[in-house]
Amino acid sequence: MPRKRPGALRAASRPSSQPPRRWDTPPPDRIHGLSAATSLAVHRYEALSDDYYVFPGVIAYALRRYRDFLGPPGRRPRYPYLDDCDCRSCSFRDVRHARDALDVAVRELPPRARAELGRVVAALDRSYLARTLPDPLAHTRRRRGTDGWWYRRLEGCRYAQSGSI
Numbered sequence: 268m269p270r271k272r273p274g275a276l277r278a279a280s281r282p283s284s285q286p287p288r289r290w291d292t293p294p295p296d297r298i299h300g301l302s303a304a305t306s307l308a309v310h311r312y313e314a315l316s317d318d319y320y321v322f323p324g325v326i327a328y329a330l331r332r333y334r335d336f337l338g339p340p341g342r343r344p345r346y347p348y349l350d351d352c353d354c355r356s357c358s359f360r361d362v363r364h365a366r367d368a369l370d371v372a373v374r375e376l377p378p379r380a381r382a383e384l385g386r387v388v389a390a391l392d393r394s395y396l397a398r399t400l401p402d403p404l405a406h407t408r409r410r411r412g413t414d415g416w417w418y419r420r421l422e423g424c425r426y427a428q429s430g431s432i
């Protein structure tokens with residue numbers, strides 16, 4: 268039986284000889300409302316994903332977009348609306364795209380981070396349900412990639428969001 272080559276063993280136990288892993292960059296700022304550990308898990312998820320719609324900072328951005336949408340005080344209903352452009356930047360003008368991004372991240376994260384981000388998103392969801400109206404005709408408006416329950420709320424028009432409706 269051949270002995271293991273000592274050189275091979277040394278090489279395997281020497282991490283500096285390995286190429287750096289892609290997420291092995293300085294950790295980003297902690298994401299508002301999330302622990303440092305979960306922020307790091309989110310950062311890794313963003314860095315390692317090969318999904319076009321996932322990029323560094325996307326989850327912090329999605330959370331901010333979701334909070335901002337629900338932010339205006341008062342009880343006036345809010346209306347999510349579709350954007351004309353589906354590039355990964357413009358897509359966020361549709362708050363439901365931000366919710367999609369959070370949904371994918373929650374499913375992809377390791378358990379602890381998933382639970383923590385899940386709680387933050389669930390609290391925003393309660394607010395979303397309270398501030399939007401059910402759409403009884405949602406089933407007639409289904410578009411590709413719009414399976415989440417957050418699409419089954421009354422839509423507004425992008426050009427009528429300045430408080431005139």
Ligand SMILES: [Zn+2]
Pocket residue numbers: 352353354355356357358
């Ligand atoms: Zn665009």
